[in-house]
Amino acid sequence: KLDMTNEYEAHSIHGQGDTFFANKVKELSNGAVEITLHLGGSLGFKSKDNLDAVGDGAVPIADTIGGVLAGSDSIFLLSSLPFLAANAEEARTLYTISLPAYEEFFKKNGQRLLYASPWPASGLWAKNPVDTVDAIKGLKMRTYDANGTRTLIEAEASPIQLSWADVVPQLATNGIQGVLTSAEGGVNAKFWEHLSHFTEVNYAMPLNFVHINGDAFDNMSKEKQDAILAAAKQADERNWAALLERVQGNYKTLKENNVTIVEEISPELQAHLAKAATKVISDWKETAGPRGEMIIKAYSDKVGRSY
Amino acid sequence: MYAHKIIDSISKLANSLAVIMLCGMFLHIILEIILRNSFDTSTFVLDEFVGYAVASLAFLALGETFHKRALIEVTILKDNFSKRNRLFFELFSNLACSVIGSILFYYIGRSVINHFYRGTVSSSVAEVPQFIPEGLLLIGVFVFLLRVFESLWINISLLIVKEY
Amino acid sequence: MDAGSASFIVLLILIAFLASGTTIFISILCVCVVSLAIFLDFDLHRIGVTMSRIMIRASSSWELSAIPLFLWMGEIVYKSSLIDQLFRGLIPFLRHLPGGLLHTNVVGSAMFAAVSGSSAATTATIGKIMLGELDKRGYDKRLAVGSLAGAGTLGLLIPPSIIMIIYGLLAEVSIIKLFAAGIFPGLLIALLYSAYISVCSAVDKNLAPIAEADGATLLSGIWDLGPIFALIVLVLGTIYSGYATPSESAAIGVAGALFLITIRGELSFSLIKESLYGAVSTACMICTLLAAAGFLSTTMGFLHIPQDVATFIGSLDLSPLGLIFVLSLFYMLLGLLLDGISITVMTLPITLPLILAAGIDPLWFGIFLVIMVELGQMTPPVGFNLFIIHGMSGIDILTIAKSAFPFFLLMCLAAILITFLPNIALWLPSELYS
Numbered sequence: 033k034l035d036m037t038n039e040y041e042a043h044s045i046h047g048q049g050d051t052f053f054a055n056k057v058k059e060l061s062n063g064a065v066e067i068t069l070h071l072g073g074s075l076g077f078k079s080k081d082n083l084d085a086v087g088d089g090a091v092p093i094a095d096t097i098g099g100v101l102a103g104s105d106s107i108f109l110l111s112s113l114p115f116l117a118a119n120a121e122e123a124r125t126l127y128t129i130s131l132p133a134y135e136e137f138f139k140k141n142g143q144r145l146l147y148a149s150p151w152p153a154s155g156l157w158a159k160n161p162v163d164t165v166d167a168i169k170g171l172k173m174r175t176y177d178a179n180g181t182r183t184l185i186e187a188e189a190s191p192i193q194l195s196w197a198d199v200v201p202q203l204a205t206n207g208i209q210g211v212l213t214s215a216e217g218g219v220n221a222k223f224w225e226h227l228s229h230f231t232e233v234n235y236a237m238p239l240n241f242v243h244i245n246g247d248a249f250d251n252m253s254k255e256k257q258d259a260i261l262a263a264a265k266q267a268d269e270r271n272w273a274a275l276l277e278r279v280q281g282n283y284k285t286l287k288e289n290n291v292t293i294v295e296e297i298s299p300e301l302q303a304h305l306a307k308a309a310t311k312v313i314s315d316w317k318e319t320a321g322p323r324g325e326m327i328i329k330a331y332s333d334k335v336g337r338s339y
Numbered sequence: 340m341y342a343h344k345i346i347d348s349i350s351k352l353a354n355s356l357a358v359i360m361l362c363g364m365f366l367h368i369i370l371e372i373i374l375r376n377s378f379d380t381s382t383f384v385l386d387e388f389v390g391y392a393v394a395s396l397a398f399l400a401l402g403e404t405f406h407k408r409a410l411i412e413v414t415i416l417k418d419n420f421s422k423r424n425r426l427f428f429e430l431f432s433n434l435a436c437s438v439i440g441s442i443l444f445y446y447i448g449r450s451v452i453n454h455f456y457r458g459t460v461s462s463s464v465a466e467v468p469q470f471i472p473e474g475l476l477l478i479g480v481f482v483f484l485l486r487v488f489e490s491l492w493i494n495i496s497l498l499i500v501k502e503y
Numbered sequence: 504m505d506a507g508s509a510s511f512i513v514l515l516i517l518i519a520f521l522a523s524g525t526t527i528f529i530s531i532l533c534v535c536v537v538s539l540a541i542f543l544d545f546d547l548h549r550i551g552v553t554m555s556r557i558m559i560r561a562s563s564s565w566e567l568s569a570i571p572l573f574l575w576m577g578e579i580v581y582k583s584s585l586i587d588q589l590f591r592g593l594i595p596f597l598r599h600l601p602g603g604l605l606h607t608n609v610v611g612s613a614m615f616a617a618v619s620g621s622s623a624a625t626t627a628t629i630g631k632i633m634l635g636e637l638d639k640r641g642y643d644k645r646l647a648v649g650s651l652a653g654a655g656t657l658g659l660l661i662p663p664s665i666i667m668i669i670y671g672l673l674a675e676v677s678i679i680k681l682f683a684a685g686i687f688p689g690l691l692i693a694l695l696y697s698a699y700i701s702v703c704s705a706v707d708k709n710l711a712p713i714a715e716a717d718g719a720t721l722l723s724g725i726w727d728l729g730p731i732f733a734l735i736v737l738v739l740g741t742i743y744s745g746y747a748t749p750s751e752s753a754a755i756g757v758a759g760a761l762f763l764i765t766i767r768g769e770l771s772f773s774l775i776k777e778s779l780y781g782a783v784s785t786a787c788m789i790c791t792l793l794a795a796a797g798f799l800s801t802t803m804g805f806l807h808i809p810q811d812v813a814t815f816i817g818s819l820d821l822s823p824l825g826l827i828f829v830l831s832l833f834y835m836l837l838g839l840l841l842d843g844i845s846i847t848v849m850t851l852p853i854t855l856p857l858i859l860a861a862g863i864d865p866l867w868f869g870i871f872l873v874i875m876v877e878l879g880q881m882t883p884p885v886g887f888n889l890f891i892i893h894g895m896s897g898i899d900i901l902t903i904a905k906s907a908f909p910f911f912l913l914m915c916l917a918a919i920l921i922t923f924l925p926n927i928a929l930w931l932p933s934e935l936y937s
């Protein structure tokens with residue numbers, strides 16, 4: 033019996049992915065390993081706590097959004113770097129290239145990485161289409177991490193930091209004009225009650241990491257270990273595959289609620305955002321050192337663009 | 340007594356730090372509101388910093404609040420006993436406080452040391468070294484323990500010299 | 504060990520620790536340590552790392568900041584002449600009502616609830632301002648304390664409300680509709696409380712002294728209420744105009760109170776200092792309690808108690824009304840030990856599908872759940888409103904719980920009314936956003 037914590041709700045993409053993983057583990061180990069899922073942060077741990085909580089053995093398994101680990105290792109800002117991956121395929125390529133670095137990090141902290149899965153791509157939620165440079169300039173938007181804040185400052189928008197619970201009250205009273213998040217985030221919080229447009233800019237697809245305590249894993253029998261690893265592999269496959277379906281489902285919900293999905297943005301805005309992103313990416317390369325440089329280079333070669 | 344005086348001043352100092360935390364979070368929120376509404380910008384770290392301030396406030400004031408008996412307790416059973424027997428309740432309570440306080444002190448201390456040597460910083464734009472906010476909590480638990488040991492010492496000596 | 508007997512034993516250990524007179528937050532932590540050790544064989548290391556991590560996380564919370572700040576605002580009002588003026592202004596309005604100033608707890612809590620999202624902040628602020636004054640003026644303690652314990656919980660039901668935001672995100676229900684749905688049930692409860700106070704005071708004339716008129720008229724009353732009214736308008740205005748978020752409104756309240764005493768020439772170093780130290784001491788008591796409660800819910804999570812019981816209820820295959828009845832018992836039992844947010848987060852993944860399957864409107868269920876959570880705030884052994892009022896008045900917790908019991912029953916009555924007349928909750932949101 034193993035406890036597993038996750039900050040996100042049961043119906044979220046990661047809640048469903050972890051449920052799939054837990055069921056698979058039980059099935060593949062013939063019931064010898066049972067994972068008790070504590071979703072929605074019901075165990076009291078937030079993503080920020082998970083690295084220490086798993087390392088110290090407070091909980092054996094956790095699902096953690098990558099961004100919060102950036103304070104321990106800047107490699108975790110990679111998956112949320114702006115406009116690096118244009119679609120799910122590229123995000124996966126980036127993940128495959130950086131996987132050894134992630135694995136090494138968890139190993140160094142007495143843990144083992146089981147799998148990582150993506151969030152749907154974030155875009156710009158607002159009352160208007162944000163498809164021109166003029167539309168984004170001065171737009172007061174809530175961002176979810178330091179990368180987003182830096183990018184939007186570079187893009188001359190006005191990023192605002194707010195806790196997620198304050199977002200809906202601020203939207204309802206026009207305290208902010210937009211939100212940088214995925215279509216999924218907007219569906220969960222019913223943004224259509226306040227906003228009418230989702231501009232698909234494919235900003236980034238941040239990763240969530242599922243990690244297990246090293247001792248807990250090593251002390252298990254070979255059969256149990258194999259069952260967990262096999263289930264992790266299947267969960268990994270499933271989550272990347274489920275992404276597309278998820279996005280389509282979200283878009284369907286948005287259309288039902290009269291949200292306009294803006295798929296085309298002006299070439300000027302595209303260039304404007306790319307320029308903002310270049311600054312953030314090159315700053316990141318500086319802090320991440322040669323390892324970061326190598327990953328970006330390998331990735332550039334793979335996708336045929338240079339960063 | 341000399342030891343009591345030292346403990347007293349340390350505890351009062353920590354309590355004053357807690358007051359500073361309260362002023363600090365007030366000023367930070369006001370600043371954020373002004374920045375957001377008048378200048379369309381943000382400090383970008385409001386919920387992070389205010390979170391540190393609330394936690395340090397609660398922990399730093401713990402020693403003084405315990406000392407003033409403003410941490411609440413159920414006295415209904417205790418009140419039915421003689422003054423001497425009530426001391427045993429006090430002793431039990433002090434022991435429970437020492438055990439929990441010591442566990443918290445050891446494990447928060449361990450976390451502070453780990454953060455310090457690994458150089459963990461927060462993932463926000465401010466990149467706050469994590470040993471600082473947790474270190475403030477550690478100081479709070481330390482002051483609480485001092486006050487608990489002081490109370491334990493007083494209750495034991497009362498029991499021995501029978502001056503109740 | 505099954506969930507039922509495990510939770511029963513946890514309850515017994517907690518009562519034993521509390522009865523020993525150990526500080527409540529330490530008692531709660533002791534129970535968690537003992538339970539994790541005996542039920543789950545956790546070693547000291549695992550208990551220690553879990554406890555320290557959860558205590559740090561539960562106390563480092565942005566949402567918690569409203570508590571010390573509103574307490575500070577309350578201290579400023581209480582320690583300045585604003586408090587005398589407030590009561591002078593209320594007298595001409597409430598003089599002819601049986602119960603007189605006792606209604607200030609209810610009216611004050613309902614108004615304050617429109618500003619603050621938590622019941623702890625509501626109870627602590629109104630308690631700070633009202634309790635001492637009511638006692639000084641010879642009002643019956645039991646009615647004063649009981650009505651505050653009950654009305655203080657309205658902070659959760661009358662918007663804004665932290666727990667509704669959490670429910671809305673978990674259940675995918677519109678948060679603004681939840682806010683709208685909470686208004687009439689909140690007013691209904693306030694009305695029931697005021698009616699009860701009036702009836703009690705009319706029957707027993709000793710409960711509430713006849714307020715002295717000393718020349719106060721309705722007009723002078725309005726004038727005297729002006730400053731407090733301005734403070735409320737300022738805080739509400741900044742929230743509803745979007746200048747501040749509900750979580751930030753406490754700081755606006757402090758700024759407003761400071762401004763008021765400045766223009767009245769009462770601003771002094773000693774007033775600031777005393778109000779700050781007073782607020783810090785109470786805030787420390789409440790925040791450490793909440794952090795300990797966080798560890799208790801982690802412990803219950805590891806023991807899997809709420810989930811097991813909720814799964815059991817699912818297996819009973821009940822009719823919608825039967826399901827509501829069993830769930831209300833379940834939530835009241837959980838309310839003995841756990842705080843509202845933990846209850847919501849831990850049980851909803853299991854109870855929400857049951858509710859949906861039974862064809863019950865999740866918007867309505869959100870309001871019902873908030874009322875259930877409010878009931879838990881007034882029941883011992885872990886009842887935050889009881890703790891807070893004890894910390895402010897020094898009256899022992901069981902007496903407060905007994906005084907709160909009629910108000911507990913009145914809230915149950917409100918829950919029943921809302922079950923049979925769901926439109927009390929659902930009419931306003933359907934009118935506003937259909």
Ligand code: NA
Pocket residue numbers: 615616617618619620621657658659660661662663664
């Ligand atoms: Na409220």
Ligand code: NA
Pocket residue numbers: 838839840841878879880881882883884885886887
């Ligand atoms: Na309770």
